[in-house]
Amino acid sequence: MKRMIQVFVLMLFATMAVYPAAVYAKEKVKSEVVMKEGKKVHLFHSGTADVKKEICLKDVLTVFRETPAGSHVNVREVGKVKVLSYVGEHYFEAEVVNGEIKVGDVAKKEGAYCLVQPVK
Numbered sequence: 001m002k003r004m005i006q007v008f009v010l011m012l013f014a015t016m017a018v019y020p021a022a023v024y025a026k027e028k029v030k031s032e033v034v035m036k037e038g039k040k041v042h043l044f045h046s047g048t049a050d051v052k053k054e055i056c057l058k059d060v061l062t063v064f065r066e067t068p069a070g071s072h073v074n075v076r077e078v079g080k081v082k083v084l085s086y087v088g089e090h091y092f093e094a095e096v097v098n099g100e101i102k103v104g105d106v107a108k109k110e111g112a113y114c115l116v117q118p119v120k
Helices: 004-032 049-054
Strands: 040-044 059-070 072-087 092-099 107-108 112-118
Touching: 040 072, 049 112, 059 092
Parallel strands: none
Antiparallel strands: 040 092, 040 112, 059 072, 059 107, 072 092, 107 112
């Protein structure tokens, strides 16, 4: 009987230790910003002349999402954005044309890459 009580108490403590991590993971998933068609986004870039030369207004860029998978990274296309205007030295304003884009996805046109950010 004493052994059963010890096992029960140990299981109770183990459950209490794991529970906060599970709750935190659930909240983290809910807080992801998903931008759908018609939403405006900012595309962060290096500000170099090469990027500004490569990406022009009204260009449609393909957006990719990188996800870790063991020892390598999976890259998949998740949508497209259309460049609308310049915003400062390091940002373009764009509109989501199709797909569902998340913060941190990468918009690409040939050798130029931009990091997708929400409009503030």
